[in-house]
Amino acid sequence: MSANLSATFYLISGILFILALRGLSSPETSRRGNYFGIAGMTIAIIVTFLSVGNFGTGFIYVLFFLVIGGSVGAIIAFKIPMTAMPELVAGFHSLVGLAAVFVAISAFLNPEAFNLGVIGNIKLASLIEMSLGAAIGAITFSGSIIAFLKLRGIMSGAPITFKGQHILNLLLGLTILVLIFYLCLSQSSNIFWSIVAISFLVGVLLIIPIGGADMPVVISMLNSYSGWAAAGIGFTLENSALIITGALVGSSGAILSYIMCKGMNRSFFNVILGGWGATDQSKSVSSKEQKPVKSGNADDAAFLMKNASSVIIVPGYGMAVAQAQHALREMVDSLKKNGVKVSYAIHPVAGRMPGHMNVLLAEANVPYDEVFELEEINNDFANCDVAYVIGANDVTNPVAKSDPASPIYGMPVLDVEKSKSVLFVKRSLSPGYAGIDNDLFYRDNTLMLFADAKKMTEEIVKSL
């Protein structure tokens, strides 16, 4: 296949990828969008086979490995519970990163195959592109592995910080750039390997100081990195499908990071530099005094909600941990039978990844037109009888609106306290991730339901 023809096909698959993302603008068009994505990928793979034109033994092996990898991927995709999506996405990011590293290594070892010159005399531009691709890929890989371990609970979600951490990261980052410069001068393979090794280290160091609840930002950021790594390789291979995709994915991850940061009212650098929560914990503990709390049981909650005319559900990470989404849907079904109007309010950073709560609710067969974003629903709390807060905490804390000294001051929060009564399902009065006491617990119109989210919801269903 001629180079021009294959380039045209790569362009087509790039456009199909754009359409795949475009489809996600609404749930109705999203499934078609996914098919566009699959079509684009199929075209890219077939065109590559045809343009390489090598259908010998190697081709059989390629198909073999494709099937092996594909089967593993398919099994994971069907088996994975929806609550584990954040880990899965982090794990997938690491694979993209490592694949980028491998392709870059391969291009460095055998530049002729990619038309990049010969060993020891690789084109300058290609050398820069492939080393950048390898470096970003390596950072994506090791960073995603750390994120995966933290999300999976294998590694503690607490931020790991030490003195001089940021200076060390900065120095290592500069070292990578200096090494790339010397790589261009010397073409030495030792320098190339050092770049890859240091980048792996940087990935680890970059993610360990970031705490568990900041994972939505981390995942989005790694998503972005995996895109930039792909684009770097795309420049090396002079392949437009890869360049387009890399740019799309890179900007997508960047926008999601921005949305997540805005949802917490923190700057991107504030999150990246990490260590939040660890420093504020002591302060909030000392100011904590015993305040009266009203607590109730499932029957009280059932009574309140049954006699309400409208209920707003506020789910958070705790719902995912307790796997309470199905019980919640059952509760809502019986409420609806009693003529209660029910809607769901989702905070942008609820859960451990963007859109996490929406997927869990969709899994439990909650229609997506009953689920609302913060801006859409926040005014409705004032006219609502009961707010049922399940597994959320910091995102409902009114202190974010009133106390400029609070670390979460300025963060957009759901105005649950404006509803006539608030039911707060929580295991204890412990503060949320940010280490800040929630004023809402002590309000007159708040009834605390101390229990596991799933158990409590099931009991409410029973007494309804």
Added chain:
Amino acid sequence: MEIDPFIFRLSIFILSIFVGYYVVWSVTPSLHTPLMSVTNAISSVIIVGAIIAALANNSENIFQTSNLFGFMAIILAAVNIFGGFLVTQRMLQMYKKKKK
């Protein structure tokens, strides 16, 4: 004077960033998780490079080091392609409208 082809690729890259910017802002927030899994899947188009790397042979031996890295990259990318698209599909199937 001739324009370096690199400039054309750079143009594609920068324009795609703009396209990405506008397209991603139009994605509804409730589909942000599928957005991440599908971007994951499409960024595995890096398999194109892996295939070239795996099949490049200038000698009889099809298992030179550079080929091996290509084969490994194929496995990784394939996990991602199939896993990414299928899990996205699975999620999107779950988004249903209210029954009237």
